[in-house]
Amino acid sequence: MTNDWSPRIVAFFCNWCTYTAADLAGVSRLKYASNVRVIRLMCSGRVDPQFVLDALAKGADAVLIGGCHPFDCHYVEGNYKCLRRFQLLKRMVQELGIEGDRLRLEWISAAEGDKVRTVINEMSATIRRLGPLGIPAKVEEWDREMEQFAAGIEVLESQAEPCESHAGVREGANV
Amino acid sequence: MDNRDSQEIRIGFYICHCGSNIAAMVDCPAVAKAIGKLAGVVLTRDYKYMCSDPGQELIRKDIAEFKLNRVVVASCSPLLHEKTFRGAVEAGGLNPFYFHMVNIREHDAWVHTDKAEATEKACALSRAAIRRVAKHKALEVKRVSVHPDVLVVGGGIAGIHAAMTIANAGRKVYLVEREPSIGGHMAKFDKTFPTLDCAACILTPKMSEAGSHPNITLMTYSEVAKMDGYVGNYTVTIKRKPRYIKEDVCTGCQECIANCVYKEPKFRDEFNEGLGKRKPVYIPFPQATPQVVAIDSRTCLNFKGGVLTDMCKKSCVAACGEKQAIDFTQQEILQEVKVGAIIIATGFQPFDAARIPQYGYGRYPNVYTALEIERLVNASGPTSGHVIMRDGTEPKSIGIIHCVGSRDQKTNRWCSKVCCMYSLKLAHLLKEHTGAEIYNFYIDMRTPGKGYEEFYDKLLEEGVHFIRGRVGEVTDWAASPEEEGKLVVRVEDTLAGYVRRIPFDMVVLATGLEPKSDAQDVRRLFNMSCGSEGFFLERHPKLAPVSTFSDGIYIAGCCQGPRDIPDTVAQAGAAAAEVLVLVDKGYIEQEPNTAFILDEECCGCKSCIPLCPYTAITFDATRKKAVINEALCKGCGTCVAACPSGSIVQNLFEDDEIFSEIEGVLAHD
Known part of the structure; x- marks a missing residue:
């Protein structure tokens, strides 16, 4: 502050x-x-x-x-x-x-x-x-996190075999 | 008229300097510059006085020249000038509701001390208005007809004068008074300052004129119980207390009073401030209007504890004879009247002197209040105008204490405005009646008014003594033989610079004026506001002194604040004029801020229906939709906030408009 x-x-x-x-x-x-x-x-x-x-x-x-x-x-x-x-x-x-x-x-x-x-x-x-309180800043942060999260999924999805995609998402969640 | 809801938004922004009122604390050109950069704003101007004719002309011309279709003015409170600017916008050929006002004077320039902060706030508020006004829609003003009859509440000099004025203009007036007679406090006064003309001589002709006026319906011994409706169309329920006399039959012969089973008057006479006695059947004072007696059920033998027992031999009924005006079976009745406008003139009550125990009122019999003295010196008073004290003697020395219950942190802080003058008057009258030595104890002599200061000078020449100082106490404790049996006033003489003890036979307390004890109930009844001291609040202290925040309800006299008779009469006349403006016009234009239902979105959940205090919302069972009656809706928006499907819209306060306002005040651009 x-x-x-x-x-x-x-x-x-x-x-x-x-x-x-x-x-x-x-x-x-x-x-x-x-x-x-x-x-x-x-x-x-x-x-x-x-x-x-x-x-x-x-x-x-x-x-x-x-x-x-x-x-x-x-x-x-x-x-x-x-x-x-x-x-x-x-x-x-x-x-x-x-x-x-x-x-x-x-x-x-x-x-x-x-x-x-x-x-x-x-x-x-x-x-x-x-x-x-800074909610707009937090929202931006959450948006960024979500973007990173989504990007992580994409990366994992492109690497993983199609049938193992669900496991990939779980791993992605831990990133 | 151009209703350009869907065109490209072209906003004109005007910021007012208000002389230096705003400009001293807000950098107006800087605000104009910042707002000029916002989307939709095609023109910004800063101008010295936007509300002036040239200022309004500016708006009119710009609408044509720059093809503006929205206008924002940042200046004073919308409660003051929103109408003015809407008028200017309309004169420019635009729907008046394509306008929004920003309050940067009362809410900004006048309450802040840092110019940078105030300027930033002005920018934020203006930004919000720009975003909001873009969402505004063209609306139409509703016209509602006004009932031509008028109600005046309170039959003192204010109520009488207002009622007479309106009645003389040819309108029907209901004049409601709580007591058995009209006249109010003025009827109790002996003479009036500074001219010393007798109060009864100037008031009673007016009273009887009001009583017999064809356009005035007098309702004495009555109170307003309920008020419904809205400006122009009020329904008022009036409670008529039983006086056990048929008003239309009684001729005022007063035979019943002479023949009452009580041979001597026995009960406290309210009109004479308890200095005299009356019978259970009585007429408050000789010139009472209407000339109709009243029976007080609390003291009449025929009642016990207010309940009719028929125990008395009823010699009054026999005395009344064939007229048969006495009716012990009368009940309280509720009468409904329809009126278009209401004047409240409920007056004041004198300060209760017993609240200042050190002045001894109620403890020492020879301490009197000013109103008691008015009755004591009055020729029709309990002593026929002879100043005889409660102990039966005539005073040789009298002390008058000013500011009792006025200008006092412990009781009432305000100046009651009339006490200095009436104390001078009483000093003169008491001197005339008794030849006594008279002392006035004052804090400051306040005698502004036509002929008032001259009256003060006259009293100085008459040999009345004036001592500047607030009296510490009145005591019967004698410190020397000459104080024995007297009331001693202890006071610091602030001009001479020492504390004095002065013995008197009689002490008069110049009690101040305060709001009536039930003023809060009356305020709620008529939807008015009160100031912090409890007097009714005027809409604007200078520009709307007799209007209230409720349209169609006006105030006059001491219910609005302490004032003397000339001011009261002037104010009553002003209130009457305001009422006539409303009534003679025949219609009023209502703010179109009512709510309506978006039919296709309403799911018929009925959440809104119990919320409306005006029962404006009903349920259409066949279509399973809520319906708002626009005539009953007063535009509070409570249902709008509650609707779970967002299918109620309030004109002028649409969700969208408020959301953009929120966005605007918080935006950083």
Whole structure:
């Protein structure tokens, strides 16, 4: 990890509470870490788990989701739907070997500009400590491995007798 | 209109300096240069004020000249100017939804301190918008008709003024008030600052006008129980509490009150802040509107614990005679009304002075709140305007303590805005009524307003004393013979520079204004937001001060924050004007961010159906497909995220658009 590395956090904020709170943070000129990129959705209930996985796969080091407080959702209960998905998603991501701290769900109301600052700063510090997630680099590495693996098979296949190809693959796997 | 979904993508990118608001922290030309290199971008410009007329004109002209079919503007929050720029894009002959906005002011320039980082962030966000906008589709704005009737919640001066304004414009208004009479806090005041005209003289004509206005349906002793629907078409359920009087029959003769089995008033009189007594059958105050009595089932002998027992001999019924206006069998009823717009004017509650125990309210009988003094000096108050204390004597010296429950880290941090002025007014009135020596203890005198500072000057000339310092405590512990039997105010006189003990007969606490205790329930009921202090949040503090984040719901008066009567009336008028704009136009244009089902992909699993809080999704059993009713869909997108086969699409927030946005913010190019 180099010193100039800075985490890249993708945030999904709901239009009514958290996005507005981030606007309020701006209007109040609160200063916070610059490594969060906010994507506006109408409701935290719109956050498809695929968005989160896609963000991690494309190079995000962490994902933050912001929604309205319980009982306050502009769409009545979209935030609960988000919470349910989030719990499951977080467990799944941890099973995949990704630290749970890289996913965060926060209820931030339109009045809580200060909470936007606190949450983003905290998260930025946490991810700095955890270091880069680097899934794209890992994917590249896996691709390279697979290519090498495939090349190995080809070599073995060209050397081996056709009827012994299966044994060849097993040997290739051990290369 | 040109709907060029399938043509070659030609994007115009505009970055706004916003004077120096953005340009001071973001290198706008550098962002424009970087974005210019992206695929599909044919034009980039950086301009001082994109939202200005010349800025919008730029977009219009460029669309024609460079054959742009997508536009991205990087400037302030879309919540502020998305409409403006969509308008410019439309004026340029393009579908307004071929546009995306990047927030590099509130989310970037204003919150960061490193120019390189802020510029990089602006690039990333803009890149995302460029990728996203390429996927945008032409959409059509839906028009929904607006019900012409209006609901006003809260019958204080704000609600009355708003209702009158709308009713005078020829629209039907339902005015709902929780108490038996409209009038609110203003009805309790004696005189109003700085002109000292009597509150009742200016308010009660308005009240009776509102009560008899053909376009106003007054619903007193009622509360809103439920609100359904959306802007232009709300269905509101109003709970009408039983007052055990037939409102249309009662003439307000008050014979029943005179003939109640309780010969003397016995129960706490809420209107007089508990300084007076009333009977179980009562009219809150002489000019109450409507002029209809109410029976309080908690204290009436005919009820026990609120349950009808028919134990009383009911002399009130006999007194009412042939009119037969009294009906003990009345039940709470729920009434449904349909309205197009709603004004919330639910007001404030005074700070509970007992929360600051060192000031002795509730412990020392001669410590009063300001609202109690309003009733005490009022000619129609419990003492007919004679300032007689709870111990039966008249005060010779009075201390008025400012900022009780205002500007205080331990209670409420905000300035309640009206207390300095009403303290001056009370000082004047108390001096007029009693000739007592009067001291004001203030932190700062805050008298901005027309004629307010002059009023302060007048008080200084009247010989009222002013001591700058926050009072430490009010105590009856006497340190010297002259303090014996008095209330001693201990305060640091910060101008003289020493701690003083000043004895008084009476102490008045200038209590601040705070949100009503059930403001949170009201907020949820009407889908509004609250600020951190608990007052309802306006859509924009300057440009949309009476609008809320829910379209069609407006706020006026002290429910939005402490303010005096002139400001409240001005705000109520503003809210009424906003409502009339909506109602008179007759229709509203709805953001086309609704969801729809891709019929061929839907497998009929029904996962989406229970997710929709608006029951917009139904199941077509013959075709085995889900169906979304576009009129009911509000565009949250919860079903879209849940659909396992990806067969629900949300306009403006399509999966593809969001995936390209994710890709954009993370890309390195």
